Amino acid sequence: MKEQELVTYIDPELKFVRPLMYAQERPVYQVKKQGSFYVLKAFLVDDPWDSNHLNTERIVLERAKDLPGITRLVHFYGIINSRIALLKEYAAGEDLARSPEYKKEAHSLAPLKKQLNDVVNALHKLGIASLDLSARNIVISPDEKSAKIVDLGNCVLQENVDAKTFVLHKINDLHDLERLL
Numbered sequence: 001m002k003e004q005e006l007v008t009y010i011d012p013e014l015k016f017v018r019p020l021m022y023a024q025e026r027p028v029y030q031v032k033k034q035g036s037f038y039v040l041k042a043f044l045v046d047d048p049w050d051s052n053h054l055n056t057e058r059i060v061l062e063r064a065k066d067l068p069g070i071t072r073l074v075h076f077y078g079i080i081n082s083r084i085a086l087l088k089e090y091a092a093g094e095d096l097a098r099s100p101e102y103k104k105e106a107h108s109l110a111p112l113k114k115q116l117n118d119v120v121n122a123l124h125k126l127g128i129a130s131l132d133l134s135a136r137n138i139v140i141s142p143d144e145k146s147a148k149i150v151d152l153g154n155c156v157l158q159e160n161v162d163a164k165t166f167v168l169h170k171i172n173d174l175h176d177l178e179r180l181l
């Protein structure tokens with residue numbers, strides 16, 4: 001199925017702009033609706049890992065809806081034509097993996113690190129951890145003044161694990177951030 005065809009099937013108002021994903025089988029597209037950019041994620045529902053990813057992302061984004069530093073949920077489509085799909089805010093800029101110029105030596109990323117640290121702590125307080133803080137999942141704005149965590153589909157919710165496991169996930173998140181920036 002061509003990209004625009006897939007997008008139209010999920011929401012006829014959306015225009016495909018460009019692919020953003022790293023894995024072809026899991027479409028993540030930049031799309032446009034009424035002059036604004038968004039991100040459409042549309043994974044196959046019969047893949048348990050992928051559908052769990054999107055269901056988790058939905059729960060997390062709903063719970064964290066007032067947090068700056070993440071891309072907010074705009075719409076959850078549910079299942080359409082064998083795909084589970086959601087629309088979220090688009091963060092302008094590049095993810096860290098696509099921006100080799102964002103190196104510790106070349107830029108002072110300290111303000112961004114502080115920003116991201118605050119977001120991570122706020123997510124932890126909401127009972128959300130295991131944030132998958134990899135270079136692909138953090139987008140830096142074009143002016144390099146702000147950063148957003150763009151993929152919260154791999155999170156673990158506090159109520160689903162024992163207390164010790166949750167603490168370990170939180171510690172790992174802080175280590176991941178330390179390694180990245």
Ligand SMILES: Nc1ncnc2c1ncn2[C@@H]1O[C@H](COP(=O)(O)OP(=O)(O)OP(=O)(O)O)[C@@H](O)[C@H]1O
Pocket residue numbers: 020021022023026028039041071088089090091092094095136137139150151152153
């Ligand atoms: N809201 C967003 N704004 C801008 N770019 C985004 C946004 N969401 C995702 N992207 C880009 O799309 C890529 C893939 O999105 P995402 O990480 O959500 O998918 P994924 O299938 O979980 O990928 P992976 O398994 O590589 O983490 C990201 O690495 C990022 O470059």
Ligand SMILES: [Mg+2]
Pocket residue numbers: 136137151
């Ligand atoms: Mg990702």
